[in-house]
Structures are given as structure tokens and as C-alpha cells.
Amino acid sequence: MKFGMRKPSLKKRVSARTSLKRQVVHRTNLKMPKGKGWARNPKKYAYNKVYRKTSFDIFKLIKKMFK
Template sequence: MKFGMRKPSLKKSISARTTGRAKRSLKRAVIPGYGKKGTGFIKNPKKAVYNKVYNKTTFSIFDLFK
């Protein structure tokens, strides 16, 4: 498990802001339970717990400027 600052990635940042938005909107229209709060824990509890802890113990470099 990582603690502290995450290493920034420009490529991943751009990808998340562009292609991800179109894919998410399409999936929301087609899959009934997609994007609803709490479904991640039902689908894969181990991954959901890991992600929750990871997001609480790490921070982005951009969080330092807020």
C-alpha cells in the first residue's frame, strides 16, 4: 500500500479527461446499475476496500496547490 504523494502522469490525466467521459456517458445509458453509488463494493469488495484506503492515504501534487 502506498502512503504519501502519488507520482503524476500527464498521459493518464489527459486520457481521464477526454475518452473516459464519452465511455462513461455511453455506459450509463446502456447499463442500468453503472455509476451508482455503492455498486463497486457489491461487484468486487476487495478492490473497493483497497481503493478506499489508497485514496485516503495518498494525495496528488495538485492537492498541494489548493
């Protein structure tokens, strides 16, 4: 599990935005309603919940500082 600042990756950021899987899911309306991730994959949901609470994104931190 990651604690502290997340290391930014431009490659991962671009690939997430342009992935074929994401395009298909969004265009066919196969998305789960917001907050229902536990129904699809409870193990991944629990991991992501802890990960988001124990780490932070450098870009969000900079954004808050300059607001």
C-alpha cells in the first residue's frame, strides 16, 4: 500500500484517457452508478478506498495552494 505522495506518470495519464476499454464502456452506457463500485468488485473497492485516504496527488496539492 502506498503512503504519502503519488508519483505522477504522464504515460499512464494519457493511456487512461485514450484506452479503448474506457471508450466502449462510456459509449454503451455500461457504467455503474456512482458509489456502487462495491457491487462490481468489492476487493478493488476496498483497496481503492484505503489508497485514496493514505496517499495524495501532487497536482491537487498545487491546485489547492494557488486557489
